[in-house]
Amino acid sequence: MALSYRPSLEIDERHRSDLRSGIGDTRSMASGASQRQAWIIDQVPVREGDRVLELGCGHGVAASLLCDRLGDGAYLGVDRSLKMTAAASDRNRRHISEGRATFQTAQIVDADLDGIYDWVVAIHLPVLDRGDPREELVAVRPHMTPASRFCIGFQPLDGSALETAIERLDGVLELNGFKVSEVARGDPDGRPTAVVFAEPSDL
Numbered sequence: 364m365a366l367s368y369r370p371s372l373e374i375d376e377r378h379r380s381d382l383r384s385g386i387g388d389t390r391s392m393a394s395g396a397s398q399r400q401a402w403i404i405d406q407v408p409v410r411e412g413d414r415v416l417e418l419g420c421g422h423g424v425a426a427s428l429l430c431d432r433l434g435d436g437a438y439l440g441v442d443r444s445l446k447m448t449a450a451a452s453d454r455n456r457r458h459i460s461e462g463r464a465t466f467q468t469a470q471i472v473d474a475d476l477d478g479i480y481d482w483v484v485a486i487h488l489p490v491l492d493r494g495d496p497r498e499e500l501v502a503v504r505p506h507m508t509p510a511s512r513f514c515i516g517f518q519p520l521d522g523s524a525l526e527t528a529i530e531r532l533d534g535v536l537e538l539n540g541f542k543v544s545e546v547a548r549g550d551p552d553g554r555p556t557a558v559v560f561a562e563p564s565d566l
């Protein structure tokens with residue numbers, strides 16, 4: 364299947380706006396998460412004791428929401444930007460000191476992913492939204508079991524682009540050893556948003 368490349372700077376622009384304000388675009392949660400971020404993480408049924416890997420963790424807002432539910436589980440957030448991992452570490456000091464959270468400054472392909480994860484989470488990760496994530500998916504797959512789930516959340520600024528984005532992602536994942544098992548759709552802040560769940564198809 365040919366992959367259609369859809370140039371879209373929209374998601375990065377939204378992220379920059381989140382960073383400028385220091386928190387999400389709709390200040391809905393004590394955690395500082397936007398309604399969009401909270402809705403996406405709500406779709407991921409993480410339980411106490413689970414192991415979670417987040418790719419492109421940014422400033423660690425989703426990390427806080429995930430770690431709040433992990434109990435004695437473990438969370439690793441990877442981001443190539445030291446500025447982001449520093450902000451994420453600062454925001455999640457308690458989860459780090461309690462031994463639950465770790466942040467690593469690295470490109471996904473170079474990260475020390477160390478072990479097996481129940482959930483691999485990526486929200487607005489550019490290479491998944493509009494690039495060729497072959498190398499990133501190759502790096503992550505050995506750290507998943509057949510029961511692990513990859514959860515990819517996004518909200519295009521142009522809501523009418525949601526279904527096209529889901530279809531494109533489905534094709535990219537299929538080409539790289541993953542099968543979409545479920546798609547959650549919602550409009551947490553009045554804008555179409557999705558979480559695509561995928562499982563390794565070749566394990």
Ligand SMILES: C[S@@+](CC[C@H](N)C(=O)[O-])C[C@H]1O[C@@H](n2cnc3c(N)ncnc32)[C@H](O)[C@@H]1O
Pocket residue numbers: 374375378381418419420421422424441442443444447469470471472485486487488489490
């Ligand atoms: C658009 S932001 C989204 C951040 C966060 N997930 C959120 O939704 O608020 C993308 C983040 O992924 C990081 N990133 C992008 N490509 C990456 C890669 N190949 N390896 C590691 N981090 C990456 C960027 O540094 C940035 O912090």
